[in-house]
């Protein structure tokens with residue numbers, strides 16, 4: 001089932017999420033819904049708080065659904081190590097239509113659990129590394145906008161306020 005994605009301004013996007021403790025069928029359904037919602041919105045990553053679920057997990061697929069091997073679900077993720085830095089344009093399904101250059105590590109080593117509570121280690125670079133950092137930020141209640149310079153953040157926030165006024169947000 002495709003769920004509604006919360007947009008910037010919703011307080012549920014800026015609260016830290018709680019660890020997943022119960023690996024139930026409900027969790028499996030949630031993950032299915034998250035993939036469906038992410039694909040429907042043409043995103044490459046989606047964190048549970050973006051659909052209002054206050055739990056530490058995210059899904060990601062940098063192939064946009066073309067390669068099943070790229071499908072990742074990471075539960076209670078932790079970033080163990082990072083390397084390098086890349087400044088690239090970044091977007092977020094909770095900030096639709098807006099993009100900004102954000103500095104992220106080039107390489108990320110992360111750890112978490114899959115749906116069967118098996119430990120997964122993920123070593124990724126480039127877009128996937130950016131995505132992992134972006135999604136873990138969501139779980140900590142952070143949006144990429146908070147990583148911009150005050151000037152750039154202000155510019156984006158002004159754009160959003162205008163869109164809210166005109167009913168486009």
Ligand SMILES: [Zn+2]
Pocket residue numbers: 091092093094134138
């Ligand atoms: Zn996002």
